[in-house]
Amino acid sequence: xxxxxxxxxxxxxxxxxxxxxxxxxxxxxxxxxxxxxxxxxxxxxxxxxxxxxxxxxxxxxxxxxxxxxxxxxxxxxxxxxxxxxxxxxxxxxxxxxxxxxxxxxxxxxxxxxxxxxxxxxxxxxxxxxxxxxxxxxxxxxxxxxxxxxxxxxxxxxxxxxxxxxxxxxxxxxxxxxxxxxxxxxxxxxxxxxxxxxxxxxxxxxxxxxxxxxxxxxxxxxxxxxxxxxxxxxxxxxxxxxxxxxxxxxxxxxxxxxxxxxxxxxxxxxxxxxxxxxxxxxxxxxx
Amino acid sequence: xxxxxxxxxxxxxxxxxxxxxxxxxxxxxxxxxxxxxxxxxxxxxxxxxxxxxxxxxxxxxxxxxxxxxxxxxxxxxxxxxxxxxxxxxxxxxxxxxxxxxxxxxxxxxxxxxxxxxxxxxxxxxxxxxxxxxxxxxxxxxxxxxxxxxxxxxxxxxxxxxxxxxxxxxxxxxxxxxxxxxxxxxxxxxxxxxxxxxxxxxxxxxxxxxxxxxxxxxxxxxxxxxxxxxxxxxxxxxxxxxxxxxxxxxxxxxxxxxxxxxxxxxxxxxxxxxxxxxxxxxxxxxx
Numbered sequence: 001x002x003x004x005x006x007x008x009x010x011x012x013x014x015x016x017x018x019x020x021x022x023x024x025x026x027x028x029x030x031x032x033x034x035x036x037x038x039x040x041x042x043x044x045x046x047x048x049x050x051x052x053x054x055x056x057x058x059x060x061x062x063x064x065x066x067x068x069x070x071x072x073x074x075x076x077x078x079x080x081x082x083x084x085x086x087x088x089x090x091x092x093x094x095x096x097x098x099x100x101x102x103x104x105x106x107x108x109x110x111x112x113x114x115x116x117x118x119x120x121x122x123x124x125x126x127x128x129x130x131x132x133x134x135x136x137x138x139x140x141x142x143x144x145x146x147x148x149x150x151x152x153x154x155x156x157x158x159x160x161x162x163x164x165x166x167x168x169x170x171x172x173x174x175x176x177x178x179x180x181x182x183x184x185x186x187x188x189x190x191x192x193x194x195x196x197x198x199x200x201x202x203x204x205x206x207x208x209x210x211x212x213x214x215x216x217x218x219x220x221x222x223x224x225x226x227x228x229x230x231x232x233x234x235x236x237x238x239x240x241x242x243x244x245x246x247x248x249x250x251x252x253x254x255x256x257x258x259x260x261x262x263x264x265x266x267x268x269x270x271x272x273x274x275x276x277x278x279x280x281x282x283x284x285x286x
Numbered sequence: 287x288x289x290x291x292x293x294x295x296x297x298x299x300x301x302x303x304x305x306x307x308x309x310x311x312x313x314x315x316x317x318x319x320x321x322x323x324x325x326x327x328x329x330x331x332x333x334x335x336x337x338x339x340x341x342x343x344x345x346x347x348x349x350x351x352x353x354x355x356x357x358x359x360x361x362x363x364x365x366x367x368x369x370x371x372x373x374x375x376x377x378x379x380x381x382x383x384x385x386x387x388x389x390x391x392x393x394x395x396x397x398x399x400x401x402x403x404x405x406x407x408x409x410x411x412x413x414x415x416x417x418x419x420x421x422x423x424x425x426x427x428x429x430x431x432x433x434x435x436x437x438x439x440x441x442x443x444x445x446x447x448x449x450x451x452x453x454x455x456x457x458x459x460x461x462x463x464x465x466x467x468x469x470x471x472x473x474x475x476x477x478x479x480x481x482x483x484x485x486x487x488x489x490x491x492x493x494x495x496x497x498x499x500x501x502x503x504x505x506x507x508x509x510x511x512x513x514x515x516x517x518x519x520x521x522x523x524x525x526x527x528x529x530x531x532x533x534x535x536x537x538x539x540x541x542x543x544x545x546x547x548x549x550x551x552x553x554x555x556x557x558x559x560x561x562x563x564x565x566x567x568x569x570x571x572x
Contacts, residue, residue, distance in 0.1 A: 011453050021305035104397040104445030105415055111390040129391055137451045159390030165423045167297050 001083040003090045007098070007138055010091050014052065014140040022049035026141035028132065031055035032072040032186040033081045036176040040145040041085035043173055052139050053082050054091040056098065061127030072186050091139065098134060107133060109156055112249040116152045116242055116262050117273065128153060129160045136168060144168055149175040149183050151260050151275045155247035175274070177203065183274045190270035198234045202263060202274040205230040209261055210276055218255045231265060239264035239271065246277050255279075287369040289376045293384070293424055296377050300338065300426040308335035312427035314418065317341035318358040318472040319367045322462040326431040327371035329459055338425050339368050340377040342384065347413030358472050377425065384420060393419060395442055398535040402438045402528055402548050403559065414439060415446045422454060430454055435461040435469050437546050437561045441533035461560070463489065469560045476556035484520045488549060488560040491516040495547055496562055504541045517551060525550035525557065532563050541565075 004010045017024055025048030027040045037053075044051045055078055062068035075092065082090050109125040112118075118125050136144070146154045154172045161168050176184045181203035182196075191199060205227045212226060220243040227241045245252055246260040262275035290296045303310055311330030315323050323339075330337045341364055348354035361378060368376050395404075395411040404411050422430070432440045440458045447454050462470045467489035468482075477485060491513045498512060506529040513527045531538055532546040548561035 007451060011451065015453055018304050019307035102397065103449045104395060104399075104442065105449050106394045106396050108392045108394065109390060110392050111388065113390075133450045137453060140453070156390065163389040163391050164419045165293060165297065167301055167423065167426070 001079070001087055001090055003079065003092060005092050005094060005097075007093055010052075010089070010093070011138045011140070013089065014050075014138070017050050018140050023142040024048060024050045024052060024140060025143045025145060026135070026139045027051070027053040027087075027145045028135050029053060029055055030057045030071065030186070031078050032074055033078045034176075034184045034186060034188075036147050036149060036184040038081060038085050039176045040147060040173050041082060041087055043171070044143065044145050045086045047171075048143060050089070051085075051087045052089040052091055052141065053087050054093070054135055054139070056091075056093055056095075056131065056135075058098075058127055058131040059095055060099070060130055061124050063121055063123065066121070072189055093138075098131070109159070112152065112155050112159055112247070115244060115249050116240060117264065118152060118156075119240070125153075125156050128156060132157055132160060133164075136166065141168060143171050145171045145173055147175060148172045148277060149185065149274070151246065151262060151277060152249065155249055158247055181207075183272075185272065187270045187272065191267055191272075192269075195235065195267040195270070198236065199267070199272060201230060201234055202265065202272060206261055206263065206274060206276045210278060213255060213278060220252055220255060223255070223261065227261070227263060231263065234265060236265040236267045239266055246279075287365070287373055287376055289365065289378060291378050291380060291383075293379055296338075296375070296379070297424045297426070299375065300336075300424070303336050304426050309428040310334060310336045310338060310426060311429045311431060312421070312425045313337070313339040313373075313431045314421050315339060315341055316343045316357065316472070317364050318360055319364045320462075320470045320472060320474075322433050322435060322470040324367060324371050325462045326433060326459050327368060327373055329457070330429065330431050331372045333457075334429060336375070337371075337373045338375040338377055338427065339373050340379070340421055340425070342377075342379055342381075342417065342421075344384075344413055344417040345381055346385070346416055347410050349407055349409065352407070358475055379424075384417070395445070398438065398441050398445055398533070401530060401535050402526060403550065404438060405526070411439075411442050414442060418443055418446060419450075422452065427454060429457050431457045431459055433461060434458045434563060435471070435560070437532065437548060437563060438535065441535055444533055467493075469558075471558065473556045473558065477553055477558075478555075481521065481553040481556070484522070485553070485558060487516060487520055488551065488558060492547055492549065492560060492562045496564060499541060499564060506538055506541060509541070509547065513547070513549060517549065520551060522551040522553045525552055532565075 025044030027044055029037050057071050107130050113125045158170045180200040182199045209223045209227050224241050231238050241263045243261045246258045258280040260275050260277045264273045311334030313326045343357050393416050399411045444456045466486040468485045495509045495513050510527045517524050527549045529547045532544045544566040546561050546563045550559045
């Protein structure tokens, strides 16, 4: 595995593979890799000639009060893990190179952003699409692998690709979970041991909601209040429980078609999110 | 020469050339081709394996009161001319395919836009960068040829490429002129025969300005007022006479480095623009 920090070098290598007709699978991450990320890399490895992963804690997608400074980082361990997954290129750019100064344009998300995590994280998804567009141009991937744990992020990335006719396939990969159902996340390290015991309730509440829908419930409010009853028992603050069409993230009066049910709760030091995507005969995240 | 209207087909063809390691030169136009465009195609032909030109009158870059509906169009003649220049692919997409509906993101120009033509044409350059980003993703060019007659457009396109690390070289090509100096433009057909006789004064005023600078004049206001004296004699309304750094388009107190002097005047039915770029030992548009 080759470690690349230079933007120009990364682009030259990838362009060269393009010219050789080799397919590139790309896994953009913020590092502190866990099994969720590794699953993306494993799938990329199977489906492409070349696999690139990027490790970049993108300052643009963190708000003023958010956890940019204390976001967990361990690049040496990340190298080790990515290498074991058969990654070919470990792209680790510097923020100063990614954002060398003022820009002449601005890319903003105007749909799919004012719900779920985007509602309070103002500008978050602007930062996400900006870094994705840059990374896509640097890595020139055929396929980009993203975990549906960040269902909204996948929806926004798909919107970006569609809006600008990018020849890139966004591959949503189901959430990887601990044995007790807790979605893997870099932020799980912030949980106290008591909170860690409660955290699997997030997914259990989503599974219960799925059962309700399977048994014929069509009313989103019923689903939401059912989940609410379960989550309010936790020693955590409920941030949101929402249900939308997917990937368009529009409100819905009657459950039908493809939907996402997504939740976020705040424990003392960790804000956790989880979701399930249902319907359209495809459960991509269960 | 192959005529392509399908976005997917254009992209598949270009991706295929990428994979073969063939270079693609791209000339984006709004059609009604004149010698200016043909010069771009000729240069693209010399420097690349494959030449693509697009003909697309982009609705997004016209304001409400502007000349979108009456912008001159003659696609049959354009086909003929492009073919004679050795263009390989004549990309002629439909507006409904380029803009199939609402988008989830918005791309805005925030620098280099509030001067010259951008000052009054609010949103114009947002439309330009949006269509360029789409076309770049559809045509996957190595080099993009643009006329410096639209000096601000070239500067904005270069900003777009820089902001998002695109592996594309923007090639500015000097303005092509009639024998009497009038810059070639699709809009010249709107000139009355009287106006046509006066129109070469635009370039003459710029040449006079260049002479003044060559003889040591460092004050932008002196240059502007010199041009003003010349243009106010025309039966036309002066829209602007401006002098900036290039390509950053910042105001300047003392003439040095690379600069653009740009003018716009309104005749009865035609608004004409012209410019010269000077300094830095390179006169790319003289």
